[in-house]
Amino acid sequence: MKKLHSVFFIVLVFFGCSTNPLTGEKTMAFINNRTLFPMSFSEYDDFLNDPAVKVVKRGDRSFTESDFQNMDMVTRVGEKLATAAQKWLEDAGDKYYLKDYKWEYNLVKDNQVNAWCMPGGKIVVYTGILPVTQNEDALAVVLGHEISHALLNHGQQRMSAGLLQQLGALVLGLAVSGQSETTQGLLLAAYSVGTTVGGMLPFSRSNESEADKYGLFLMTIAGYTPEESVPFWQRMAALSGGGGLEFLSTHPDSGRRSRELEGWIPEAKQKAAKINGTGK
Numbered sequence: 001m002k003k004l005h006s007v008f009f010i011v012l013v014f015f016g017c018s019t020n021p022l023t024g025e026k027t028m029a030f031i032n033n034r035t036l037f038p039m040s041f042s043e044y045d046d047f048l049n050d051p052a053v054k055v056v057k058r059g060d061r062s063f064t065e066s067d068f069q070n071m072d073m074v075t076r077v078g079e080k081l082a083t084a085a086q087k088w089l090e091d092a093g094d095k096y097y098l099k100d101y102k103w104e105y106n107l108v109k110d111n112q113v114n115a116w117c118m119p120g121g122k123i124v125v126y127t128g129i130l131p132v133t134q135n136e137d138a139l140a141v142v143l144g145h146e147i148s149h150a151l152l153n154h155g156q157q158r159m160s161a162g163l164l165q166q167l168g169a170l171v172l173g174l175a176v177s178g179q180s181e182t183t184q185g186l187l188l189a190a191y192s193v194g195t196t197v198g199g200m201l202p203f204s205r206s207n208e209s210e211a212d213k214y215g216l217f218l219m220t221i222a223g224y225t226p227e228e229s230v231p232f233w234q235r236m237a238a239l240s241g242g243g244g245l246e247f248l249s250t251h252p253d254s255g256r257r258s259r260e261l262e263g264w265i266p267e268a269k270q271k272a273a274k275i276n277g278t279g280k
Helices: 004-014 035-046 064-092 125-132 136-151 153-173 181-221 225-238 254-276
Strands: 016-018 026-028 104-109 115-118 122-126
Touching: 004 125, 004 254, 035 115, 035 122, 064 104, 064 122, 064 125, 064 136, 064 181, 064 254, 115 136, 122 125, 122 136, 136 181, 136 225, 181 225, 181 254, 225 254
Parallel strands: 104 122
Antiparallel strands: 016 026, 115 122
């Protein structure tokens, strides 16, 4: 029991939370951004410096003029969204929230249908997603979503949740240490499945839905057309064949995703009008 109490003490000592200025909600924050951002920036640099990664750069004759135009588009969309994020945070009363962000936008020649934004504003878009986005507004849908993950500290939350899950397993292991090895194995396996299906996966899906909503707001504040979000995700759904079971996925069902986005469009327009001073 003394060991068990010690573990709970460790959890209490290291437990932390932070309030996000955009949502107004408290979230888990075992790892603060002062620690997380340097790690993120270092990993990003390592990625870009990998010889196997083909970063589109002017002057490199292995790329076409179309590649350079797409690179310019990625930078343009990223910069507009970063500016919109600053305006939004100033409106929310925290104009210094992004002071430690180091925005960077890169296009990578790769067939992956993907894009991402690391904590602190480091962005990569793969050329493979551009035939699906088809236009700049739809690219803003993608980058708005990815940037929102960073603004909402989802990386920090997922790392914190993973740490909490590991601590829970440690506590359980100590609690059942007197049981047979078979019983211990069964209980720990049940804990792993239960916390993953009942906790970690829904938590991830919740993050994805939140990034969809706030990404829609962000792109609309930046002057892009929020209606482009619905056909974009419909194209993504068609490309993936509809996906698998939602409850075993880290992402929401594509059909539900499109319906939710369509429902959020009026709110996104109201938010943009307020922040941009074009509405009442």
